Amino acid sequence: MSATVEKLEAPAAAGTAPAGKKVIVRIILGVAAVLALGAGINRWIWNQTHVTTDNAEVGGDVVPALARVSGYVATVNVDDNQMVKAGDPIVLLDDREQKAKLAQAEADYAGALAMAGQKGRPGQADAQLAAARAQVAQAEANATRAHSDADRYRTLSARNVVSKQQLDAAVAADEAAAAMLDAARKQVLASQAALLGADARLQAAKAMRDQAALTLSYTRIVAPISGVVARRNVKPGQYVQAGQSMLAVVPLDDLYVTANLKETEIEHVRIGDEVKIDVDAYPGHHVHGKVESFSPATGASFSLLPPDNATGNYTHVVQHIPVRVRLDPDAGKDRPLRRGMSVQVTITTRKG
Numbered sequence: 526m527s528a529t530v531e532k533l534e535a536p537a538a539a540g541t542a543p544a545g546k547k548v549i550v551r552i553i554l555g556v557a558a559v560l561a562l563g564a565g566i567n568r569w570i571w572n573q574t575h576v577t578t579d580n581a582e583v584g585g586d587v588v589p590a591l592a593r594v595s596g597y598v599a600t601v602n603v604d605d606n607q608m609v610k611a612g613d614p615i616v617l618l619d620d621r622e623q624k625a626k627l628a629q630a631e632a633d634y635a636g637a638l639a640m641a642g643q644k645g646r647p648g649q650a651d652a653q654l655a656a657a658r659a660q661v662a663q664a665e666a667n668a669t670r671a672h673s674d675a676d677r678y679r680t681l682s683a684r685n686v687v688s689k690q691q692l693d694a695a696v697a698a699d700e701a702a703a704a705m706l707d708a709a710r711k712q713v714l715a716s717q718a719a720l721l722g723a724d725a726r727l728q729a730a731k732a733m734r735d736q737a738a739l740t741l742s743y744t745r746i747v748a749p750i751s752g753v754v755a756r757r758n759v760k761p762g763q764y765v766q767a768g769q770s771m772l773a774v775v776p777l778d779d780l781y782v783t784a785n786l787k788e789t790e791i792e793h794v795r796i797g798d799e800v801k802i803d804v805d806a807y808p809g810h811h812v813h814g815k816v817e818s819f820s821p822a823t824g825a826s827f828s829l830l831p832p833d834n835a836t837g838n839y840t841h842v843v844q845h846i847p848v849r850v851r852l853d854p855d856a857g858k859d860r861p862l863r864r865g866m867s868v869q870v871t872i873t874t875r876k877g
Contacts, residue, residue: 576794577871580845581784581802585777585864588750589770590615593743594623598763605757609748609774616759616771618744623737630730630737637730641723664706671695671702752776780852780862782814784870785824785845793874800850803869804862812856816872820847848872 596618603615678695681687752774759771782802786794798816823844825832832842850870856862 574874575871576786576790576874577869578784578786578790579867579869580786581782581868581870583780583804583862583864583866583868584783584849585775585780586750587755587773587775587864588752589773590746590749592616592618592746592765592767592769592771594618594740595765595767596620596622596744598759598761598765601757601759601761603754603757603772605754607754609751609754611748611751613748614745615748615754616746618746618765620741620744623741623744627734627737627741630734634727634730634734637723637727641727660712661706661709664702664709668699668702668706671699675699746771748774750774750776751778775864777857777861777863780857780864781817782850782852782868782870784848784850784872786848788823788844788846791819791846791848794848794872795875798875799873801871801873802850802852802856803871804860805867805869807860810860812852812862814850814852814856817849817851819849 598616599619600617601615602613602617603609609615675695675698678687678692682689682692755773755775757772759765765771782800784800794816796816796818800814800816801811802814803811824847825844852862
């Protein structure tokens with residue numbers, strides 16, 4: 526009898542086990558659905574006030590050091606990856622030719638200065654003008670006396686007191702004195718013109734001297750900004766042309782981040798919004814900054830072959846707007862940032 530009861534109860538127990546598992550599975554699925562829904566709602570809420578992209582990188586200026594005059598390189602004072610300060614001499618050119626030209630220009634200036642003079646110290650041209658004016662004064666006196674003599678001789682000749690020969694001599698002396706006076710006056714005009722010319726030559730000589738001094742200073746190439754030397758491609762003895770790039774300087778204290786946001790993502794982004802930046806090189810580490818400015822055009826507009834929708838081959842493509850992020854002053858102090866590093870940017874927007 527007991528064996529029969531056991532056989533009848535066994536199927537019942539076996540039938541309850543699958544029902545219990547189904548309930549547990551349903552509970553798990555329900556909890557998972559609630560969690561997924563909550564995560565989705567939370568993500569939706571988060572997306573309302575945040576914009577994120579991994580299409581971003583660290584940027585920075587690259588300032589080339591250019592040769593401003595042609596010449597042979599005498600000394601190179603820096604190596605790649607070396608820190609320099611603005612104004613440090615980095616390359617020196619052979620300056621002997623420029624020094625010779627400066628010496629010649631200074632000699633020309635000294636000669637022009639001697640001719641034109643300066644404040645409180647008259648030059649040769651002033652002396653020549655003074656001498657010409659003195660000659661005019663003397664010629665005026667001689668002309669006055671000769672003219673008086675000629676008039677007197679005319680009166681005496683009319684009374685037959687002097688001979689005609691004496692009268693002719695007096696008239697000739699009067700005419701000669703008048704001619705001498707005219708020549709002296711013309712000499713004054715010439716001396717005045719020479720004085721003006723001497724002043725002009727002095728200014729030209731001064732300009733040439735200053736230009737020679739400036740050219741000489743160009744043989745000493747200095748760091749344009751403070752930063753790290755990169756792409757050094759100059760060696761001692763090399764001949765460089767004016768305008769040739771010899772190396773570049775990259776400032777490490779003036780870095781920024783360029784985030785390329787989709788045009789559909791910038792609606793609520795404003796200048797001054799807080800930005801969190803995750804650096805790929807330092808997993809788990811992030812720096813902060815603020816939105817500084819927006820590009821005036823999309824990235825595609827600056828490409829070599831920008832799209833032209835007027836050709837008839839129009840394809841609607843979401844464009845990207847470069848957004849510049851200014852890093853906080855302490856960014857990169859413990860983990861150095863370098864130009865070109867990949868980062869992920871998250872912008873906290875002020876929607877509405």
